Amino acid sequence: MTATNELDRLLGEWLEEGPRRAPDRPIELAVEHARSHPRRRDPFGFLRPDPMAPRAIGFGARPVLVLAILGLLLAAVVAVGVGSRGDAPIVQPVGPSVSPTPSSEPSASPPPSLPAVFPVDLDVPVGQPQTVEVIDASGLLVEATSGSPTGESGTTFPFDEVAVANLDATTLQLGWSGFPCATDHTLAVGANGRSMTLTRPDCTGDTDPLAVDRILVLRFATPVDAADVDVVLQP
């Protein structure tokens, strides 16, 4: 028997020793988390990559998604702009505040049937640049901008949820925290404009272990109450 085989055998026997039964505490805490975070319907769930997809597919899925959204946006711009205007902004949804035609009534403008995408560069006090790609399926979102976190370190928002507050009747502030290496977020706004899913990317590798705040400001075409808004935070 070789030294390696003997070491393998000893290692196998030694690893067999040790606990095999999990303590109750972590299980109960996880189940409690599940009960306090019931799963909501995710309108964009089918777009999210399978965590066990082969690497090539995993990397490929995102560009395909971006291309699909750009294609849909282009189709929406063409459909709306035929016969009226050809200068519709790419990253702004077709909505009442951006219409250059005085005669068009805001309420008469049909909401776009396809999602609009708002890329936002977030202000962060320290660390790497942070972005959020807001994908709006409601047609109600007029503008998405970054808020300004106050502290240079530490957090004022909880780590495992998104804090939602009204800045005014039509403007929401979404606040959350994360590690500096979690850089590229996605916020999916559902068709009702009230259900949202924020995807905070997996943050692996060495990073500053101190989380920092992120603030996103969303302005809608119609009044929205923060109490009616449901934001799910998922990695």
Added chain:
Amino acid sequence: MQRELVVRAARGETEAFDALARLVSGRLFAIAYRIARDHYLAEDALQGALVTIWNELPRLRDPDRFDAWTYRLIVRASLAEARRERRGGQAIQLLPDDADASRAPDQFGAVADRDQLERGFRRISADQRAILVLQHFAGLSLAEIADVLGIPVGTAGSRLHYATRALRAAIEADDRSVAGEGRLA
């Protein structure tokens, strides 16, 4: 049974998740403990993995991939806990990755007792412990290890080889230090 629980938990049934968590936690905790070599770190790793399972389960398209996915989650969580511990605690001395080739072929059987294995295992990196645990405790094949870690099979084989060498070197270093202490005494 597990497959049905996976499907129901993915739909958001907390009772199914409760049952599923109790069903798989023994396996996951055993792996976390053997990687982290610490009961409390393993507890934290298990809790983190279970929360991730709840949050991300709808994204798992194939319920039959649940076991491999949970291996991946518990390994990641265990490595994260081990790194966090290393930042907060004392640095672990890493040994040069060169085993003594002059050692007689069956000498390990005579000298590598459980204490030596424990000390040697603690001295190699958490990544190296993880791959050794996946093979020698979880009993995964090289292809399954590669799948769990999300790396090519060749890379998995290479990492396993270097982990084994590092463990052997750690045990030999331990052997030498014990012999040195004996001479001093």
